[in-house]
Amino acid sequence: MMDPPPIIRLRNLRKEFNGTVAVANLDLDVADGEFICFLGPSGCGKTTTLRMIAGLETPTVGEIWLRDQRIDALPPQRRGVGFVFQNYALFWHMSVYDNLAFGLRVRGIAPAEVDARVREIAESLELSPILRQRAARLDLSAMQRVALGRTLVVRPQVLLLDEPLNNFRPGLREMMRGELKRMQLSLGRTMIYVTHDQEEAMTMGDRVLVMNAGRLEQVAAPREIYRRPATLFVAGFIGRPPMNFIETQYHVEDGRAFLGHGRLRWEIDTRRDAIEHQAPSGRVIVGIRPEDVWPAVLAVQEREPAELTPARVELVQPLARKKIVDVNARGVALKMVVPGAFPVRAGQTLDVVMDRRAFHLFDAQTGRAID
């Protein structure tokens, strides 16, 4: 069965500002009805990409397609996309009704039709009771709905959102996320959502596109991104506390393959071929998430002594239901996560277990994952 054609296609998209590359050669297909998040640190190019899709920036090179129509040469209002700004950018001095009607009036639509469409959208977003209120006097949830309504009233095919929840304090943010996601599901409209908050992207997106310094690092469903990060950057960016990285050297001894760092070493069997092909220099970065480092006493199965690594506790940071423990294991600094009730003190020594199956391997030269 063939997949339905993508609703948005980016081909070889590139944007330069005075010689600085903001977005480098981006290729992407967005599926119809999908909620995709663009995630990355400040300055990674995610907002620039969004603005190019909207028409607020012109690409230096590349093509943007909406269904079967090329839109990168069209002005914003003819593209069939809706844009929601940070802080919503409502027209404060106008009523909710006028805010919703603005786009339609600019397009010269007859007043009767404008009225009908505005009321229809207001109804679906529960804005009917406050149609006459001035936009400046609304509460946040209403503002979000008006901002969405303003874009929806012109019936766009795709909605673009530029960090709309950025300036909200944490408690409110979670609530708004839920509302937005529910709305997207009920409307069934494709949404491209830009954020620098990984928790937001991972909880809301059907797929997450991770960007860094203008480059696409990985695009996949959140689970995939978490379990199989494609690059060193993605591995280090996703997950809190961040992944532990250990620089190791691959070497063969008596026909057995090892990854070693200082006094630590692990024998490798199943991924030998992959390492030899994909990391020709022999330098491999081993990544292991703090959640995958366990005190030996808590490990599910009994472990061979050879698998245990003695470590000294440097720092304990207690959180509500867990503790983040910084340990020094034979010269390597690691963070691990233990249950909140587990007794551990700075200065204590204990054995830790690192399951080789939980290792993420990366070629030190390219940063790409070794699979």
Next chain:
Amino acid sequence: MTRAIAPPAPSSAAVTARLPRRVYVAWAARLLTAGVIGAVFFLPVLWMLSISFKPPTEWLEYPPTLLPKEPLVGNYTFLFNPGNPEGAIAVMTGAAEPVIPAFVNSLIVAPIATLLSVSIGFLAAYAVSRFRVGGNFMPFFTLTTRMFPPVAFAVPLLLFYSAVIPRLIPGLRLYDTRVGLILMYVAFTVAFALWMTKGFIDAVPRHIEEAAILDGASRWRVLFTVTVPLVRGGLAATTLFVFILTWTEFLFALIFTQRFAITVPVQVSHYAGAIGRFYGPQAALGILASIPVVVTGYLIQRHLVTGFTFGLVRE
């Protein structure tokens, strides 16, 4: 039994009557302070009002009294009818002109100059704010006209008006004309209007305009339907300030007018001559001259207090 501070009685009269004394004292102190400050600002005006109703005998009276002993409206009528002075008000050649022409001139020059100045300044401010026109230097450069004492411009501009312009554009007379005065005022106030409105424009986030542009609004439409309503307060304040500047401007009006384009401030100065000063009519004219400004201020005060409801970013 404790003393009741907040009595349960529902009627407001009963509540007020039982407020503790210290609340009254604080309230009275505030009123007194406000009164003193208000008096300091308003005393010159009050004095002017008082003189305008005094007969000549009381103009220079010592010790001065605020209320006239024999109030009269002769000062006011003299303004409009100098040929028939009442009572002891002597006739002086300089003061024999009725004031209506001066008012007419002022009422033409000041509003037009204000409107032109604010319009040009606002559009320029928008260009500087949104499109960075002129880079870093040009907007700053517009302030140079305000950096010199205005009188330093007087002689060069006088030469310009009377000698250069008629030679450049034959037949065009700017000296002693309302047009000439308007052009002068616009030139000197437009930089002020630019900088004052620019601050208000900068306060309007670009996102709002971008949102309108995304919907397809042209730049002009964005300007008038989105930006202007949001800077209404700033525009009103700027208009009032520029109007005050142009209405009360004396130096250049004095230098650049002679007979036909005399404005009210110049007319006021005509009431002091070699023989003496006509304090009464002068004060009366001063009071009358302040009326248009007060009225304008009153009419636009609604816009001055639009309320900066920047309620978008909330915590």
